[in-house]
Each structure stands twice: as C-alpha cells, then as structure tokens.
Amino acid sequence: MESVFFLGASTPRGFVSHYDTLFDEVRHLTILKGGSGCGKSTFLRAIGRAAQQRGLDVSYILCSSDPDSLDGVLLPQLSAAYVDGTAPHVLEPRLCGGGMNYLNFGEFYDSDGMMEQEEEILRVQRENAAQYPHVTACLAAAGELLGGVRRIVDTPAYREETAAIAECIALSSLRRVSNPQETFRRRFLSAVTPQGLYFCQKTPAALCGRVYVLRDDYGLAPLLLEVLQTRAQELGHDCVACYSPLLPDGRPTHLLIPSADVAVVSESAALLYDAPCFCRIDLNSSLPPKTRESLAFYTQTVASLLDQAVAYLRAAKQHHDRLEALCRPFVDFAAADRLTKKTIRLLFGEK
Numbered sequence: 001m002e003s004v005f006f007l008g009a010s011t012p013r014g015f016v017s018h019y020d021t022l023f024d025e026v027r028h029l030t031i032l033k034g035g036s037g038c039g040k041s042t043f044l045r046a047i048g049r050a051a052q053q054r055g056l057d058v059s060y061i062l063c064s065s066d067p068d069s070l071d072g073v074l075l076p077q078l079s080a081a082y083v084d085g086t087a088p089h090v091l092e093p094r095l096c097g098g099g100m101n102y103l104n105f106g107e108f109y110d111s112d113g114m115m116e117q118e119e120e121i122l123r124v125q126r127e128n129a130a131q132y133p134h135v136t137a138c139l140a141a142a143g144e145l146l147g148g149v150r151r152i153v154d155t156p157a158y159r160e161e162t163a164a165i166a167e168c169i170a171l172s173s174l175r176r177v178s179n180p181q182e183t184f185r186r187r188f189l190s191a192v193t194p195q196g197l198y199f200c201q202k203t204p205a206a207l208c209g210r211v212y213v214l215r216d217d218y219g220l221a222p223l224l225l226e227v228l229q230t231r232a233q234e235l236g237h238d239c240v241a242c243y244s245p246l247l248p249d250g251r252p253t254h255l256l257i258p259s260a261d262v263a264v265v266s267e268s269a270a271l272l273y274d275a276p277c278f279c280r281i282d283l284n285s286s287l288p289p290k291t292r293e294s295l296a297f298y299t300q301t302v303a304s305l306l307d308q309a310v311a312y313l314r315a316a317k318q319h320h321d322r323l324e325a326l327c328r329p330f331v332d333f334a335a336a337d338r339l340t341k342k343t344i345r346l347l348f349g350e351k
Contacts, residue, residue: 001057002052002058002060004062005059005061006191007061009188009191011143012144013248019085019089021186022072025185026074028099028100029093031084031085031091031093031103032086032103033105036323036324036326037323038331039105041084042336043082043103043340044073047073048060050348051073061073062198064198065316066317067193071083078347107335110330113329114330124319128319135192135316138305138309139246139306142301143246146219153219158286159223161286162283162286167231170232173257174260180237184241187241187242189242189253190253190271194314194317197306197310199271201273201275205263208257208260209262211262211264211278212265212277212279212281214267215268215283216267218284220283220287221253222244223251224264225254229252232255239255241255269299
C-alpha cells in the first residue's frame with residue numbers, strides 16, 4: 001500500500017514542519033544531509049521502491065517546494081523512516097547512534113571543483129531565498145481574510161449543525177477499539193506549491209475504504225472534524241489529522257482514521273477531490289444564500305493571493321533548478337548509488 005503526504009508546507013507564518021513528530025512514530029530514523037542536486041531524493045525514491053517490491057507499505061513525503069521531489073519515505077512495518085533534514089525542514093537526531101543517525105550526502109561533492117562556481121551558486125541561493133518572504137506575505141494576507149470568514153461562520157448554530165453531522169458519521173462508522181492504538185499523527189494532505197494547490201487525493205482511499213467528502217468553501221469542515229477527531233480518539237482509534245497550509249494550527253481540514261477504515265476529507269472550488277468516495281456532504285448549504293454572497297469577496301481575494309503565492313514559488317523553483325544544474329557536475333553519483341544499494345541490503349537483511 002502506498003500513501004503520499006507532506007510533512008512541511010509554506011503557511012501564513014512561514015514554513016511549518018511536522019518532521020519532528022517522526023521521533024514518536026518510528027524507532028529507526030535516518031536523517032539525510034546535503035545540498036542541492038546531490039541525490040537525496042533519488043535515494044529516498046529507491047528505498048521506497050525497494051520496500052514496495054518486497055510487499056511493504058510505504059508512505060512518501062513530498063517536497064512542497066517541488067512535489068515531484070521527495071523529502072522522506074516512511075516504512076511503517078519496519079518502524080523506519082529516511083528523511084531529508086536540511087533547511088527549511090531542519091532535523092537533528094535526539095541521539096546519534098542506535099535507532100537514529102545521519103547519512104551525509106555532502107561527501108559526494110567535489111568541493112574543490114565547486115569552488116570555481118561558488119560565487120554563482122551563492123547568488124542563485126540568495127535569489128531563491130528572496131522569493132519566500134513574498135510567499136509568506138501572500139499567505140498571511142489570505143490567512144487574515146480567512147480569519148474573518150471563520151469569525152462569521154463560527155457561531156453556535158453552525159457549531160451545533162456541524163457537530164450533529166460529525167456524530168452521525170461517528171455513529172455509522174466508529175466502534176470502540178478493543179485494543180486501543182491511541183496514536184495521533186500530524187500531516188498536510190495539501191500544500192501551496194509551484195504546481196499550484198496540490199492535493200494528495202489518492203491517499204485517503206489508499207488508507208481507508210470509506211471516504212466521506214465535505215464540500216466546504218467557507219471553513220466549516222474544521223469545526224466538524226474537531227468533534228469527529230475527539231470522538232474517534234475517545235473510542236481508541238488511530239487518527240491522522242491533516243491541516244490546511246492556510247490553517248496549520250488548531251483544527252484539522254481532513255481526518256483519516258485507518259483503524260476504522262474511514263476518512264473524512266474536505267474539498268473546495270480551489271481544491272476539488274476527484275477520487276471515488278462513499279458519500280458527499282454539502283456543508284455550504286448550511287449557510288444562508290445572503291451569507292454566502294457576503295463572503296464572495298473574501299473567497300475571491302484569497303484565491304488571487306494564492307495565485308500570487310504560487311507565482312513566487314514558481315520563481316523560487318526556477319532558481320532552485322538552476323542551483324541543482326550548477327551543483328550536479330560536481331556530484332559523484334556512482335558513490336551515491338553504491339550507498340543506496342548498501343543501505344537497501346542492510347535495511348532488508350540481504351547480502
């Protein structure tokens with residue numbers, strides 16, 4: 001079984017990382033270090049592919065700055081993870097040795113050769129980094145507008161209605177677990193990326209047989225999901241709370257409950273869920289037409305701000321691609337490939 005998530009995302013308060021939650025999720029954590037173009041993503045993809053070939057479940061962690069690249073791979077059945085621990089999602093072992101350690105991909109650089117390109121590399125790095133304050137500014141403005149929407153819809157009447165829907169889902173789908181798993185994981189199922197708003201749509205159905213979809217353009221879903229999450233945890237279920245990049249704290253925007261075989265995801269006009277589902281619930285209809293009309297300005301302006309954030313991320317991606325092109329000629333990929341094969345042999349106990 002294959003699932004895909006983000007563990008970090010650009011948000012209104014800058015880059016938010018949930019990478020440190022892995023310390024509580026796996027016993028064996030290997031942190032990759034190294035700069036641009038040195039083969040970390042290729043290594044991670046090879047580990048995941050090797051695990052799938054051996055019949056194991058794999059959870060791939062995408063890079064929000066480039067969803068075609070990987071920042072991590074999790075192997076639940078081995079309680080193991082390999083993740084990129086370089087900026088912006090800096091991660092350090094709590095204790096080197098035992099179940100945690102580094103892999104240094106920086107050793108594959110020809111450092112002397114790179115000295116000739118050092119000035120250009122640093123210039124491109126600065127141009128790349130210069131885009132992200134603009135991204136954060138756009139998302140912060142969008143977040144402020146959504147805060148206004150939340151204040152309008154977060155009323156006793158709407159809380160009561162969304163809580164009732166949550167209880168209906170709980171009654172039909174959740175049963176008390178005889179051996180409670182009591183695990184809780186934080187993820188992003190969507191992110192603002194150079195490709196636009198990216199939604200890991202295949203993941204809910206991959207982990208859960210029954211998928212409920214909430215149509216929500218006005219921020220009602222988190223109210224419902226908070227109630228459902230509390231109920232699921234009271235019954236001893238394993239919960240994966242997935243947050244919106246615009247609402248990285250507080251209430252989840254999607255909730256996966258693998259131990260109940262149930263997922264509840266929200267969609268909007270900007271982020272549609274196109275995969276098969278068990279049931280669709282229109283939360284928008286709980287708002288009077290006049291309220292929806294009054295919120296049109298907010299939703300349209302948020303969409304424009306997101307478009308602008310994506311434009312800055314695309315510019316950053318162009319600089320990053322240039323950075324990788326500058327660095328790749330100085331990487332010993334044959335040595336990186338040998339490390340990959342050695343790691344796979346050790347991971348699976350093969351000669």
